[in-house]
Amino acid sequence: MPDNKKPSIRYIIIDRCIRNTARDYGLSELLAAVNEELIDRGVEPIKSRTTIYTDINDLEFQFNAPIEKVQKGNRTYFKYSDPNYSYGNQPLNQEEIEHLRDAANILSKFSGVPGFDWIHDITSKLEIGTFKESGDPNVISFDSSEFLKGKNFIGPIFHAIVKKKVLKISYQKFKSSKEKTHQVHPYHLKEYDSRWYILGYLPHIDDLITLGVDRINKVEVVKNDSFIDNERFDFVDYFEDLIGIWKEKDVKPINVKLKFSKKMSDYILTKPIHGSQKERSLDDGSLLVELEVIPNYELENLILSFHSHVEVLEPESFRNRIIELITDAKSKYE
Structure with a gap:
C-alpha cells in the first residue's frame, strides 16, 4: 500500500470537510474522514491526530486558509470564516x-x-x-458548464470506476417526480455536449444503464457488494457508430445522406460530424456528406442545429422524421 507522505491528498479531504456546513468536524472526525478516503484510494492511513493538526496549520499558514476554531461544549470544531475559500482554488506553485x-x-x-x-x-x-x-490567465478558455448540476459527483464516480467499487446512485429523471435508486457497477464516464454520463452494469437486467450525472442526487459506495468486472463492453466500439450518448437496444446503424450549403461546407470539412463521414464537393460549392450512424435524439438535434444549411436526402424515413420536427417547430410560430 502506498505511503501517505504526500499531504496534498489530506489537504483536499480536510478542505472538503471544513467546507461542509451540514456537519461539524473536529480532529477526531477529520482523522476518520481522511483515513476512510485514504484506505479507499489504496493509501496507508495515518495513525495520529497530530498529523491532522499539522495539516490544518499548513493550510492556514501556507495556503492562507481562513480557519477558525469553534467551541461547542468541550469540543473544538473547525470552520472557514470565509465561505468562499477553497484549497482547490489556490494557484499552483x-x-x-x-x-x-x-x-x-x-x-x-x-x-x-x-x-x-x-x-x-x-x-x-x-x-x-x-x-x-x-503567465497571462486571459490567454485561453475552454467550453465548459461551470454551473452544471452534479459535477461534484464526477470525481467520486471516476474514482469508483478506477478502484472497481459498486455504487448506490439516487437518480431522478427530468420529467419524474420520484427518485429511483440504482445499484450500479460503474464502467465508463462519457462527456457529450458539456454534460457527463455514467455507463454501468445492472446485474438484475444483465445490461448497461446510462445515467446523466446532472440527474444524480446522491452517490454512495456499496461496501459489501463484489464488483463485477467489465468483460463484455468495449466502449470504443460502443460509441463508434453513435453521435451522442443514447443508444436504443437492437437499433442498427443507417446510411444518412446530407447536403450542406456552400456557406456551411467548410465548417463540415474542417470539423467532421462523425468518424464515418465521407464527403464530396459539388460544382455549386455545396457538400454531399454520408454518415453511417445509429439514429437517435442527438443526431436529430445536430441536424436541426444547422437550420436551413442542411437537407436530409436519405433515408426517406429519417428525412420524414426531420420534416416532422421542422413542421412541428414551424407551427409554433403560426
Whole structure:
C-alpha cells in the first residue's frame, strides 16, 4: 500500500470537510474522514491526530486558509470564516507546475492508443494550464458548464470506476417526480455536449444503464457488494457508430445522406460530424456528406442545429422524421 507522505491528498479531504456546513468536524472526525478516503484510494492511513493538526496549520499558514476554531461544549470544531475559500482554488506553485508538465509528458505516451483518444485533449489542457498559472490567465478558455448540476459527483464516480467499487446512485429523471435508486457497477464516464454520463452494469437486467450525472442526487459506495468486472463492453466500439450518448437496444446503424450549403461546407470539412463521414464537393460549392450512424435524439438535434444549411436526402424515413420536427417547430410560430 502506498505511503501517505504526500499531504496534498489530506489537504483536499480536510478542505472538503471544513467546507461542509451540514456537519461539524473536529480532529477526531477529520482523522476518520481522511483515513476512510485514504484506505479507499489504496493509501496507508495515518495513525495520529497530530498529523491532522499539522495539516490544518499548513493550510492556514501556507495556503492562507481562513480557519477558525469553534467551541461547542468541550469540543473544538473547525470552520472557514470565509465561505468562499477553497484549497482547490489556490494557484499552483512552481514545483506543482513542473509535476503537471511531467504528468503531461507521461500521458502523451498514450496518444494514438485505441481508447485513449482523450489523452491528447488532457495533455493539451495540462500544458496550457501550467502556462496559465505562470503567465497571462486571459490567454485561453475552454467550453465548459461551470454551473452544471452534479459535477461534484464526477470525481467520486471516476474514482469508483478506477478502484472497481459498486455504487448506490439516487437518480431522478427530468420529467419524474420520484427518485429511483440504482445499484450500479460503474464502467465508463462519457462527456457529450458539456454534460457527463455514467455507463454501468445492472446485474438484475444483465445490461448497461446510462445515467446523466446532472440527474444524480446522491452517490454512495456499496461496501459489501463484489464488483463485477467489465468483460463484455468495449466502449470504443460502443460509441463508434453513435453521435451522442443514447443508444436504443437492437437499433442498427443507417446510411444518412446530407447536403450542406456552400456557406456551411467548410465548417463540415474542417470539423467532421462523425468518424464515418465521407464527403464530396459539388460544382455549386455545396457538400454531399454520408454518415453511417445509429439514429437517435442527438443526431436529430445536430441536424436541426444547422437550420436551413442542411437537407436530409436519405433515408426517406429519417428525412420524414426531420420534416416532422421542422413542421412541428414551424407551427409554433403560426
